[in-house]
Amino acid sequence: MTLSLPSAALSIAELDGLDHEEVVRFVRVLEESGHRMVWIPEVAGREAFTTAALVLGSTRRLIVGNGVARALERVPKSAASAAHDLAAGYPGRYVLGLGVSGAVRERGIGPLPFLRDYLDGIDATLARRGGTVPRVLGAYSAGITRLAAERADGLITFLVTPEHTRWARETIGPDLFLSVVQWAVVGRDRAAARDVARARLAYYLTLPHQIAKLTRLGFTEADLAPPGSDRLVDALVACGTPEQVREALRRQYDAGATQVAVSLVGPLDEAKLDAYRALAADHRTAMERTH
Numbered sequence: 001m002t003l004s005l006p007s008a009a010l011s012i013a014e015l016d017g018l019d020h021e022e023v024v025r026f027v028r029v030l031e032e033s034g035h036r037m038v039w040i041p042e043v044a045g046r047e048a049f050t051t052a053a054l055v056l057g058s059t060r061r062l063i064v065g066n067g068v069a070r071a072l073e074r075v076p077k078s079a080a081s082a083a084h085d086l087a088a089g090y091p092g093r094y095v096l097g098l099g100v101s102g103a104v105r106e107r108g109i110g111p112l113p114f115l116r117d118y119l120d121g122i123d124a125t126l127a128r129r130g131g132t133v134p135r136v137l138g139a140y141s142a143g144i145t146r147l148a149a150e151r152a153d154g155l156i157t158f159l160v161t162p163e164h165t166r167w168a169r170e171t172i173g174p175d176l177f178l179s180v181v182q183w184a185v186v187g188r189d190r191a192a193a194r195d196v197a198r199a200r201l202a203y204y205l206t207l208p209h210q211i212a213k214l215t216r217l218g219f220t221e222a223d224l225a226p227p228g229s230d231r232l233v234d235a236l237v238a239c240g241t242p243e244q245v246r247e248a249l250r251r252q253y254d255a256g257a258t259q260v261a262v263s264l265v266g267p268l269d270e271a272k273l274d275a276y277r278a279l280a281a282d283h284r285t286a287m288e289r290t291h
Helices: 020-033 048-058 076-089 102-107 111-129 142-151 162-172 190-204 208-216 230-236 242-254 270-290
Strands: 008-011 037-040 063-066 094-099 135-138 154-158 177-186 237-240 259-264
Touching: 020 048, 020 270, 037 048, 048 063, 048 076, 076 094, 076 111, 094 111, 102 111, 102 208, 111 142, 135 142, 142 154, 142 162, 154 162, 162 177, 162 242, 177 190, 177 242, 190 230, 190 237, 230 237, 237 242, 242 259, 259 270
Parallel strands: 008 037, 008 259, 037 063, 063 094, 094 135, 135 154, 154 177, 177 237, 177 259
Antiparallel strands: none
16 A cells, blocks of 8 residues: 655654553543644553553554564564554554564574565465555665555654665665654753753664664764764764754755654653754644645
């Protein structure tokens, strides 16, 4: 299917730190501010599909994507059945995102054959249930990026430079949906923004598959040594004034992104909520007009 989604979205990592009622209040603020779509990463806290159900049930129009659900966390039948029910219960508002890390190598199989087999299981379950679910793959390597073009409606990338976005677009062709999650720190000077970004980046600099990806993007061992070089942080995180952040987002669109999903880095406080509110109008006008 052709995946038609808003060209501007959010990737909200804050949910792991919120209880049930706080999640409800937060996502309603986002919807009431005018945001149209959120991606929910599965990192260290909340389970992907129950969280997607919570956000969908707490809002009226918000499109929700798992960005991404970790395939190693559940068998294909469970992922497919959950995705089928969400898509059926909230028509036009749910997208399945799947990803796999280098941890599959501990099972004696590479990420690409694992994910290919996993998609076979997804397809078999959906065929039995008589439905389809829009889906994207989290992809960085050439093999899985090509698999997204063959077996999914698009791909979603994270912590990448515009150069990677340009390569991904060239790899998948002109028509496939491509969402790029872009970290941003708004309203701080560069030094303060780097401090905020490094606090979140620290976890990802411990993950071999993220290190491998960033190495392919041209970063050196010195860049990737914790807490990350200034060069690394500046390349991956948009920071500064709203106009400076807008310019960083435009570079991702210009490189071939169909959609840019902004992830605001830092603690969820009133200042950050204000930034989310301001971003809604800004994203609708500047970004959608640009794309």
